[in-house]
Amino acid sequence: MIIVMLSNASKAAIDRVQAEIVRMGSTPHLSQGKFRTVIGAVGEEGKVDESHLASLEGVEKVVPIMKPYKLASREFHEDDSVVEVGGGKSAFGAEVPRVKVGGVHAACIAGPCAVENQEMLQRIARHVRAGGAHILRGGVFKPRTSPYSFQGLGMEALKWMRQTGDDLGMPICVEVMDTRQVADMESYVDCFQIGARNMQNFDLLREVGKTRKAVLLKRGLSASVKEWLMSAEYVLSQGNRGVILCERGIKTFEDSIRYSLDVTSIPVLKQWSHLPIIVDPSHAAGKRDYVGALALAGMAAGAHGVIVEVHYCPSEAQCDGPQALLPETFKELMGQLRQIAAVLKKEFADVGETVAN
């Protein structure tokens, strides 16, 4: 930590800062320049309280040197983490395949935005399985900006998800919105999804951190990479190491596009953290015409996979129809994604023989 003093800071103020650093168990290093005095407290950053030092008289600003996250950092875990989604027996007794995400392993998560009924779910699931998806997605609790919009079908729909995943040999990934849902959902899901608007719902992060299911953590709509990794740290700090990050587009000044998929975050994340990262081109684009280009861009930037929405009849979807890919487009996109992955020395597992539609 570097403490920059105001140009007119008194000797007493400088002494006080040094004394506080000693009191906190660290060692101050004084650099007195012509115009400024700067005090370093580099050794044991964890012990030093940035906010406290910033409050002291004569301090202009405090510049942290160490990253505030630990378990999520490359320093803590040098190699890429590989997170496994699925494995073991499902609540209905089926063997759930184990899908790897991270390192050289890329994966595709696909399905409908929301589960609307069992028949529709099965139909879409067969399509995405046939197209090459590894994990089935589908919302049962929907975070909608309007209280008057469709809010999801809840636990019954979750059971359909489990059953459909079991039938097709796919682990399932389902969004959780409320701490009170975690316990009930835990026995059915293979991967909890935390939505962008809940990225800093700290109680929810802690609660899924206590489970041993994978956690797909979407980036908040205006979260910095550092804040995102701090949210991952909440999950990791509870003992759950199965965090997959998901870039889903950020808010910018651009008003003719829904969100901007921030591919720049991908190489940055990979330098700072060992956690796997996938992209969600559907929510970023908000419009099916743009989904393919963004999916390819994400993979080319180094992502470990994608999560996309697919519907055989988007105009019937109860939410986010405009961004759902048609099954045939999805299949073509998977072909291109495999080629891009190969350029980047990554690999999508083969999903085995396709299932009849």
Place this chain on the structure above:
Amino acid sequence: MIIVMLSNASKAAIDRVQAEIVRMGSTPHLSQGKFRTVIGAVGEEGKVDESHLASLEGVEKVVPIMKPYKLASREFHEDDSVVEVGGGKSAFGAEVPRVKVGGVHAACIAGPCAVENQEMLQRIARHVRAGGAHILRGGVFKPRTSPYSFQGLGMEALKWMRQTGDDLGMPICVEVMDTRQVADMESYVDCFQIGARNMQNFDLLREVGKTRKAVLLKRGLSASVKEWLMSAEYVLSQGNRGVILCERGIKTFEDSIRYSLDVTSIPVLKQWSHLPIIVDPSHAAGKRDYVGALALAGMAAGAHGVIVEVHYCPSEAQCDGPQALLPETFKELMGQLRQIAAVLKKEFADVGETVAN
């Protein structure tokens, strides 16, 4: 709702859109220009599903005309709402004063960032009461970006808040973070605070919407005014009409300041909605030197009050010390705020005789 067709949309596509509008119970109005066809469905916007229409073939975009919020809108409630905080008996049997916020009534909420112990709370409370604050604030559950930071003292600290408020004749405003806390907190607080990071924690909004305590709803760090009002709508839709909005600074590209207090949102909100709005200059500024200027700017832009953090010894605060005002600065600021309020034809109630420190 206005449906803009692509320049090359077929007659069949145009007919389909019109048929769908009829099916949803509304009436289409066709305008065929030289280059574009535009279809209006203005009458009964609520019935028409924007997302569905946007999914249809040949549609370029759908432009909503009506505001998506109802209960929060000026159309629903033409006059300014006046929200009352407090009133009735406290959990400890004291008579709680009733503080009005909205219309011509301005109020000041002040106190420590977090409650750290009972003695410190009482001391700060006496200071803010003496300085002219109407409502006491103090966090007992703290949303911290790091899982390793101080997370608040919980229910015990809430009881200290209640007791201190009762002793000084001040209603209390306390942040709630988790749906599971609402029931326990309801008997102690006069006003629930929803933090910026929880602005779209929809389950939490619904849960406080079921209580009959006032709700201070902070704006999300990158929420548009429309999204913010939609979150207010979640609370209102459960029957709770006591929503006070709070602008607390937004994220922008500026990297040398914490947040930018978005005063522009104030006249916009007052045109679109009847709900009262206050500003939080402390969290926007992040630095005590800027708090006064932002508080005054918020009032001058038309806010119904401020919420500020005060500490008699900021360098001892466990969180956000750098932004806490000293008691004497707070008192001076209140004097200037009263003058600005007078220019705007608003009034801060007199808090009566001051209490000994």
Place this chain on the structure above:
Amino acid sequence: MIIVMLSNASKAAIDRVQAEIVRMGSTPHLSQGKFRTVIGAVGEEGKVDESHLASLEGVEKVVPIMKPYKLASREFHEDDSVVEVGGGKSAFGAEVPRVKVGGVHAACIAGPCAVENQEMLQRIARHVRAGGAHILRGGVFKPRTSPYSFQGLGMEALKWMRQTGDDLGMPICVEVMDTRQVADMESYVDCFQIGARNMQNFDLLREVGKTRKAVLLKRGLSASVKEWLMSAEYVLSQGNRGVILCERGIKTFEDSIRYSLDVTSIPVLKQWSHLPIIVDPSHAAGKRDYVGALALAGMAAGAHGVIVEVHYCPSEAQCDGPQALLPETFKELMGQLRQIAAVLKKEFADVGETVAN
């Protein structure tokens, strides 16, 4: 300047950085912590090339400590600068009044967006003079986003501006867009305006810096405060000390408002720089209903005045009609601004006896 080394930086890399600092004429201070090595080069920041050091092997990042601007800084000039607009004889021989902006002196610049004809200009000028404005504004070269929009009437209109200002006893402020216009305009204007989109047109900044007329420098639509002061530095570095900064709203994610007036920049600027700062509520708001609230907010945040657009018949204006205030609204606003200024211990000069409309 602080150089933070990567956690795995070699001793050779650390030695190289120190050697380079010595070579540049500064002195390195080494702080070796448990996890990181940090090297300070605080003394003579000007001599040290940040970009060069950041390119060296083993360097994670370089944190500048000193501000990159000199002449614009409080350190260079501790007291508020007071800029004088006008004075001397006009090109047409009239005595031009001297208007002070900065320190305790506030001023109001008002007039039409664009000069459309001589009669309209005179009529609006009389209105704003009667309402209390000190300086007359009016565009003759208009920066329009579309090449097909009205681009201004050029030098002829500038002469009308000069004549009208002379007739009413008001200095004039006119936007310059191109380096080739500076010489011609210099003999007519009292204050050059640099538009937001030209804030980093460095050749233009240098060119007006060579004149001795005041320069109203608008903030770029997404310029940080630091970048803005660096642009001021371009003007100052040419010997022109008459820079007045103008906050005019910034781009944010908010899509239902044109720009957000960034009042937070005002106390920050006043801490970092001695230059006067005014606000432009008209361009920020884009809508006359919001102009008053933003003007008051800017003054309350500490601005030294406002620049506003006024038109007696906004629906006839060739540009930006929706944001022009009516003359009577302008007059009322000036009354409120004077009251706010008094609270802040600033003063708008009296414009003397009003002129007949």
Place this chain on the structure above:
Amino acid sequence: MIIVMLSNASKAAIDRVQAEIVRMGSTPHLSQGKFRTVIGAVGEEGKVDESHLASLEGVEKVVPIMKPYKLASREFHEDDSVVEVGGGKSAFGAEVPRVKVGGVHAACIAGPCAVENQEMLQRIARHVRAGGAHILRGGVFKPRTSPYSFQGLGMEALKWMRQTGDDLGMPICVEVMDTRQVADMESYVDCFQIGARNMQNFDLLREVGKTRKAVLLKRGLSASVKEWLMSAEYVLSQGNRGVILCERGIKTFEDSIRYSLDVTSIPVLKQWSHLPIIVDPSHAAGKRDYVGALALAGMAAGAHGVIVEVHYCPSEAQCDGPQALLPETFKELMGQLRQIAAVLKKEFADVGETVAN
């Protein structure tokens, strides 16, 4: 154009709007809903003045339907434009190769950030030519945020650029900053570069629009896609059809990365416009470690090429050293870019036999 009336607009106000639309030569279409009246003027958008209508009494907002740009739009030119850079004889008499950008043709522009001396330029140029670059870049007038930074070597350096390009058989692309430079530069360059900070320097756009050299138009740091296309329209409207767009990263709230490369803009642009688009990963990243990932992401999103900075010894560069690629890294990257281009059905031309370093 759609005019949305306020819910309480009078019949007189509605009649006035309709009369104005007729006066402007268009036809109003009235849609009277239960809550709102909406008036369409779809036919001849060009004739109708949005700003004027928005100023009329009773109008809530005006929603444009047509795009404001014409020559840049897909409607105007349905197929992808292919821009040719180079061709003809250079000022020094050499035959300049013709490089195609757009449609299936991808190209790579590479070279130093700034030209610092002739020897260094030649050395870097040989490297990028050997690595597969098609066009040579190099700055001779540098837009620097600080007036105290290196500002470029001017016309002499431009002649070195021309000579080096001629020697290696590469067209050259050089930034122009000031209208007064255009005439002198025109005889030497094959492609003018307009920097991000000059994207709305309208006089400069017009001036290069009058030449017949290609124009590489960088996106402003916070320009919307629409504003960017409007700037292209300025160039096109002067008769110059050789515009190549260049996405170079935008400003967002993220403070640990320089800019975010906005790949989302690529599919959007390609839907709205026929103009070719390339990406600049060097300026977006600001750090060489991220350049490769961003270049690949841009190509995968559909770009027609890249512009990158290369230096054989980045720590000696006078500007932007930290983002320059080493020659060997550049060569590897070109290999990967060719593979990505193949997946997208695009092709980088072969630059022929390599030149000795």
